[in-house]
Amino acid sequence: MGACSTWGQRHYRTFDGRHIDFIGKCSYTLAQDCIPGSDQFSLHVQNDKTCGSAGMDCERALLLYIGEKTYKVRWLVHLISSHGAIRVNGAKVSAPYKDTNVEVSKVHSYTIIRSQGDELGIKFDGASSIQVAVSHKYRNNTCGLCGNNNGIPDDDLLMAVTNKPATSVAEFAESWAMPEPNEKCESPLEVTRDVCSNASSVIRDAAKRICMVLLSENFSACHTKVDPVPFVKRCEEDVCSCKFGEHSGCQCQALTEYSRACASREIMLDWRSQHLCPKQCIQPKVYSECGPACVKTCDADGLQPTCHETCIDGCHCPEGTVQTDNRCLPVNQCPCQHNGITYVTGTTIRVGCNTCKCRGGSWTCSKHRCPGKPHVTY
Numbered sequence: 001m002g003a004c005s006t007w008g009q010r011h012y013r014t015f016d017g018r019h020i021d022f023i024g025k026c027s028y029t030l031a032q033d034c035i036p037g038s039d040q041f042s043l044h045v046q047n048d049k050t051c052g053s054a055g056m057d058c059e060r061a062l063l064l065y066i067g068e069k070t071y072k073v074r075w076l077v078h079l080i081s082s083h084g085a086i087r088v089n090g091a092k093v094s095a096p097y098k099d100t101n102v103e104v105s106k107v108h109s110y111t112i113i114r115s116q117g118d119e120l121g122i123k124f125d126g127a128s129s130i131q132v133a134v135s136h137k138y139r140n141n142t143c144g145l146c147g148n149n150n151g152i153p154d155d156d157l158l159m160a161v162t163n164k165p166a167t168s169v170a171e172f173a174e175s176w177a178m179p180e181p182n183e184k185c186e187s188p189l190e191v192t193r194d195v196c197s198n199a200s201s202v203i204r205d206a207a208k209r210i211c212m213v214l215l216s217e218n219f220s221a222c223h224t225k226v227d228p229v230p231f232v233k234r235c236e237e238d239v240c241s242c243k244f245g246e247h248s249g250c251q252c253q254a255l256t257e258y259s260r261a262c263a264s265r266e267i268m269l270d271w272r273s274q275h276l277c278p279k280q281c282i283q284p285k286v287y288s289e290c291g292p293a294c295v296k297t298c299d300a301d302g303l304q305p306t307c308h309e310t311c312i313d314g315c316h317c318p319e320g321t322v323q324t325d326n327r328c329l330p331v332n333q334c335p336c337q338h339n340g341i342t343y344v345t346g347t348t349i350r351v352g353c354n355t356c357k358c359r360g361g362s363w364t365c366s367k368h369r370c371p372g373k374p375h376v377t378y
Contacts, residue, residue, distance in 0.1 A: 002138065003264050004031060004146035007129040008253050009047050009058060010191055011234050013261070014147035014156045015134070019230040021237070022173045025049040026185030027063070029144040029160070029176045031132050041066050041120055043144070044178055045130060046074075060128050064113060066101045073111050073124050084126060086111065107293055108314030123312075129257065131264075144176055196240040203240055210251050211235035214258060218271040222262035231258040252277040256313075263290045263311055281315035284328050291316035298324050298334035298361045334361030 002015035012020045015031075025047050032042035044063040051058035061074035075084040086093050086104060095106040103114045109126035119135040132146060140150040143163075147156030157166040159175035166172035173188040196204050213219070214228040214235065222228075235254035242250035255277055259269050268290040272279060279287040290311035317328035324334065336343045336358035343349065348357045356365035 002134050002142070002149045003261075004132045005129065005257060005261070006030065006045060006145070007257050008234075008238060009051055009060065009128055011254075011257075012145050013230075013257075014145070014153065015142060015149035016147050016151055016153040016156055017227075018147065018153035018156045019234065020145070020157070020169050020172070021191035021234065022169050022188045023191060024173050024177070024185075024188035025051075026177045026188070027180055027183065028173065029178050030062070030130070031134070031142050031144045031146040033138065033141065034143040034148070035138075035141045041115060043122065043132065045145075046180070058128065060130075062122065062124055062130055064102070064115070064122065066115060069099075069101055071102060071104070071113065073113070075124065075126055084111065107295055107312050108316070110312055110314070128253070129260070131260065133264075145173065191237060195237045199240040207236040207239035211239060211254070213251075213276065214255060219258065219262075219269060222258070222265070222267045222269060225265045225267055226258065226261045228258060231255075231261075249277075259289050260313065263313070268311070279315070284318055284321070285315040286318055287314070288316050289313045296322045298322055298329065298331075332360040336361060336363055338363070 004013060004015045006012045010021055010023050012022075014020070026049075027044050027046040030043045030045045033040040042065040044065070046061040046063060048059045059075065061072060064071040070087075070089055072087045073084060074087075086095060086097065088097070088099070093104075095104050095111065097104040101115055105112045105114075111124045111126065113122040113124075114120070119137055121133040123129075123131040125131075134142060134149065138149055140148060142149040143158065143160070147153075148158060155165065157169065157172040158164065159166050159172060161175070166175065168190060170188050170190040173190075177185055177188070179185050196207055199207075211232050214232050215223075219228060231254050235251050238250045238254060255271070259271060262269055270289065271277075272287070272289070281287050288311075291314065293312045296317070317323050321328040321330050322334065323329075333345050335345060336347070338349065338351075338356075343358050345358050345360055348355055350356075351365065353370035354366045354368050356363040
């Protein structure tokens with residue numbers, strides 16, 4: 001499947017692996033179906049007009065148009081927390097949500113949208129990162145900021161309407177601006193390499209030092225599959241744009257996006273540490289760059305519909321445990337249900353003339369035949 005991503009309000013990586021950067025405070029077509037005579041989907045990203053340098057509260061939204069329906073996922077990110085909302089044609093809904101067009105799930109911090117079976121997948125991490133995957137059906141048949149998905153990075157900057165090559169990233173981006181009704185947008189500004197050259201020598205040196213970690217052994221297993229150099233450059237730009245005193249943390253988005261790009265190629269990295277982009281989980285959950293996408297619960301039917309995802313980064317229950325009411329329980333401690341009542345494992349109840357014992361979420365019952373009554377089994 002082709003994969004495109006965007007992060008940090010201004011970084012974009014096309015289906016064909018080309019990196020483009022611009023500051024655009026508007027709504028843009030990220031990807032859409034461009035099969036002649038077809039109009040199956042159009043995905044827009046809505047950037048925050050008030051978001052400036054790193055550290056500010058920023059908001060981002062994605063809008064998916066399919067037929068006569070609009071699906072909107074909006075996140076507001078604060079320094080210490082974030083919260084989001086999902087709407088369908090303006091009406092607020094909760095995940096999991098399903099209709100004839102899409103399946104929407106919440107897996108850890110991610111909102112995940114699936115459409116057309118496995119032909120379109122969207123992951124929004126609850127901060128600024130959006131990842132788009134399309135099937136082989138859309139090979140050479142997409143357009144927008146994610147490019148045409150033909151395997152050739154050099155021809156990705158095709159403008160809307162004319163389908164002609166843009167002379168600059170800013171011209172390309174402006175052609176795909178899709179303002180919402182009553183939305184006024186300024187022209188996008190291309191991010192140049194001057195960001196760091198205009199910074200002090202202390203900041204430039206710090207940016208180079210802390211971003212070169214992408215070339216270290218911690219990331220080397222992926223270097224032949226995903227080129228780290230473009231991510232190093234974007235890491236340096238982010239660090240040079242950061243507020244004073246926050247530079248060491250501003251590298252983390254680029255490092256995280258590189259790790260995610262590697263995970264999409266089934267290369268799992270273990271690179272975080274107490275001193276490098278640490279992640280804290282509420283015990284007993286543990287952080288993994290590539291944990292199971294299925295949220296396993298005590299309910300055998302409680303698996304999220306995104307189980308075919310390769311993996312998800314985030315806080316996961318430890319291996320051998322399942323999630324119940326946001327807690328992690330060993331599988332053999334799952335409770336049982338009977339007549340709407342929950343019983344802890346080890347509980348014995350009477351059902352007719354039989355006794356039943358809860359064992360790890362399932363009842364084990366005696367098999368006596370009750371006089372004059374049908375036989376009860378579990």
